[in-house]
Amino acid sequence: MALSGTLKDFGIADILQLIGHQTKTGRLTLKTGTEEVEVFFIDGNVVFASERQRNSKNLLGNLLLRADLLSKEQLDEALSVQQRTLKRLGDILVEGGQVT
Incomplete structure (x- = not known):
């Protein structure tokens, strides 16, 4: 199941809680302006996160x-x-x- 939207619709805490409770595996990408953060999950647990800034x-x-x-x-x-x-x-x- 793929989700997309803005944090106006859902707070980041709600999204992280949903991923944790449903023991999801995958990647959460957050973008704003020239910044991008990726958080990787396995069975609802954060296993890696990275940040990059686009030129x-x-x-x-x-x-x-x-x-x-x-x-x-x-x-x-x-x-x-x-x-x-x-x-x-x-x-x-x-x-x-x-x-x-």
Whole structure:
């Protein structure tokens, strides 16, 4: 069973408790901005965790800005849509006709 959503819907403590009580095995990935944390579980127990920070220069929006394929205003609007819908930025830009 795969779950995805925002921590607005569920608190991190609730998620960890669910994984523990149901003795789940797998990976929990938490992303925000340029940071990402992965927590690995076996039978509901944390066995490993790692953190990495993505280089913001290599994020899709910044790449398109530097290549003059997208304006700052278009990127800001797409990021606003992304916050509301949780869709991937690339999908939003294609659907909106900003990129093909």
